[in-house]
Amino acid sequence: MSEFDLIRTCLTGIGALRDDVPIDVGDDCALLHVPADRELAVSIDTLVSGVHFLADCAPEALGHKSLAVGLSDLAAMGAEPAWATLALSLPSTDADWLAAFARGFDALARAQGVRLVGGDLTRGPLSITVQVHGFVPAGHALRRDGARPGDLVCVSGALGDAGLALQHVQNGEPVDAYLLDRLQRPTPRVALGELLRGVATAAIDVSDGLAADLGHILVASGCGARIELDRLPLADQVAGVITANMARGGDWDLPLASGDDYELCFTMPPEHAPELAVIAAAAGCPLTRIGEIDRRPGLRFVLADGQPWQPQQTGYDHFKGASKIT
Amino acid sequence: MSEFDLIRTCLTGIGALRDDVPIDVGDDCALLHVPADRELAVSIDTLVSGVHFLADCAPEALGHKSLAVGLSDLAAMGAEPAWATLALSLPSTDADWLAAFARGFDALARAQGVRLVGGDLTRGPLSITVQVHGFVPAGHALRRDGARPGDLVCVSGALGDAGLALQHVQNGEPVDAYLLDRLQRPTPRVALGELLRGVATAAIDVSDGLAADLGHILVASGCGARIELDRLPLADQVAGVITANMARGGDWDLPLASGDDYELCFTMPPEHAPELAVIAAAAGCPLTRIGEIDRRPGLRFVLADGQPWQPQQTGYDHFKGASKIT
Secondary structure, three states: OOHHHHHHHHOOOOEOOOOOOOEOEOEOOEEEOOOOOEEEEEEEEEEEEOOOEOOOOOHHHHHHHHHHHHHHHHHHHOOEEEEEEEEEEEOOOOHHHHHHHHHHHHHHHHHOOOEEEEEEEEEOOOEEEEEEEEEEEOOOOOOOOOOOOOOEEEEEOOOOHHHHHHHHHHOOOOOOHHHHHHHHOOOOOHHHHHHHOOOOOEEEEEOOOHHHHHHHHHHHHOOEEEEEHHHOOOOHHHHHHHHOOOOOOOOOHHHHHOOOOOEEEEEEOHHHHHHHHHHHHHHOOOEEEEEEEEOOOEEEEEOOOOOEEOOOOOOOOOOOOOOOOO | OOHHHHHHHHOOOOEOOOOOOOEOEOEOOEEEOOOOOEEEEEEEEEEEEOOOEOOOOOHHHHHHHHHHHHHHHHHHHOOEEEEEEEEEEEOOOOHHHHHHHHHHHHHHHHHOOOEEEEEEEEEOOOEEEEEEEEEEEOOOOOOOOOOOOOOEEEEEOOOOHHHHHHHHHHOOOOOOHHHHHHHHOOOOOHHHHHHHOOOOOEEEEEOOOHHHHHHHHHHHHOOEEEEEHHHOOOOHHHHHHHHOOOOOOOOOHHHHHOOOOOEEEEEEOHHHHHHHHHHHHHHOOOEEEEEEEEOOOEEEEEOOOOOEEOOOOOOOOOOOOOOOOO
16 A cells, blocks of 8 residues: 555544635645634644653554644643644554554544644654644633732642553553553543633643643743642542652652643632632533742742652653653 | 753744744744635645655755755645744754754745744654645635646756765765755745746645656546656756666656655646746746646656657655665
8 A cells, every 4th residue: 555545545534524624635735724813823742652652552542642632732722623734654554553543533633623634654663743723812822921929820630640550551560441541541621721711821731740841831920839739639549659658748759740641730810719610610620729829939849737848850851861651 | 951951942043033923932832823814724744764864964954854845835835934843853862963953944944934933852763744834815725636638737947856866875976066955955946836826727846756746636637647758857967867778768767756856846728838937037946848738547758759658666655665765
């Protein structure tokens, strides 16, 4: 099967039908129509075999995740997803693998109203690059630089699940279905992002670990934050790992620095606090207030007894020699 | 140097300054403004080390080429370039390599008015994915499906230069500066593409070889073509290779199937023929009429004596076992 046949069979007709795509896959470019009152939000991300996922990862899950990580970036800007493009490098022509990958990608794309409008398929080490495109009302995107002293720091869902699942996988231990799903099939918080427009002062998606990602908000906004560790939203499995090591007040690296959570961390003025429960219900995910923005630069963690706690890791760095497979 | 530092130092501030980028590199997404009367043209392409270029390729040339191949797709749609995003996988942190790559990318981006608005830098086998974004007046893009019987078939520049350069490189032979430049630093025919709006009935960029790419126009347009081989625009070096093998009427695989030309192939009604010279002068590249569209499906090649000629290759296939490094 030639490259053209492969593209034609597997990478066309993927995702939701949309009426704003004058030309889809199959010409030199896709042609797209952006509404006049909207800004276009775009983000590009690569997942590399052996770095971001294990080579034997189920292709359907990989199809889901490669789109989910981009949609999570759109969510962090408060953008409504519209289109995706896909550049896929495969070591060999494997129609079954490609069909399963396409199924996973397609299911999430349809659920989120996203059309795959362009692709490039090349021979090479397994690597997946996806660019997502979304709309946001002009001037109303959620940015990183709007946090102000006194704002509450909040986070969606739970932290550390994907990191714990990966530890189990790497140790050859059994992984329960909940944790594995959180690692392989993260849920981008798209509805939440749109609901936070006009409410949040800053937002980011937690892909490299809360400490690193909240750190980006703090640097961009020129302020600091105080996080109360006993407020962090944790699954029982993750809470169990933390309390297993109480010598230093608990091992909080898992929820703070293991990455791949794809939750949203956001800040908002305290007067919006009463709306949190309503937004959580509408978005379909828990929202937790975990701390407060203050003037002093830096990120401070406080234990339940008021004592400070120092992290050992500061976030996932894709260029560290011993960087984890996530 | 951490991932974030690397991105900050090398991948920000690249390309032309534009006033339609409310948020540049450094947030979860870039925010972009598309003019209300324009459609957005996008194309994504990957260059893989060892497949599309040699691992020791000069990084500055690679920076140029990785953007040029995308701009060539915009040219083929008649689109005006605006923005690019870059996903770069590097085996290790190499600031010198990255700086040289960025220089090559930046120089072409500035020359074409393109801003680099987003990037992702990951650890992995050397691979470069670029998405380009451009504007085209709504409904006026050059497509592949508009060729009609009686249209002239034309091509810009010269064919087969990059293919011949690659043969020399792979054989360890010296390569003259003209040929090497054509392989490593192709010139995307952006100005030509814009000039062809309203003139050409169909267009494509020649990246996989004229035979394969013109073939896409023919299939999309539901017609055939007759190409007169003695009309093909050839550098002396390429013409020399063809005439060196006259047993079969000359070896025309180089200009027809070696790929990486990044010229435009287009069709137009014969009444526009007198404009060719004017357009060529305005675009700054030669334009040559090489044949004619007819009703009979398929692509036919004719020698100077009127005899038919059969190609041995039909184009570069990225999944062929022995696919060439281009």
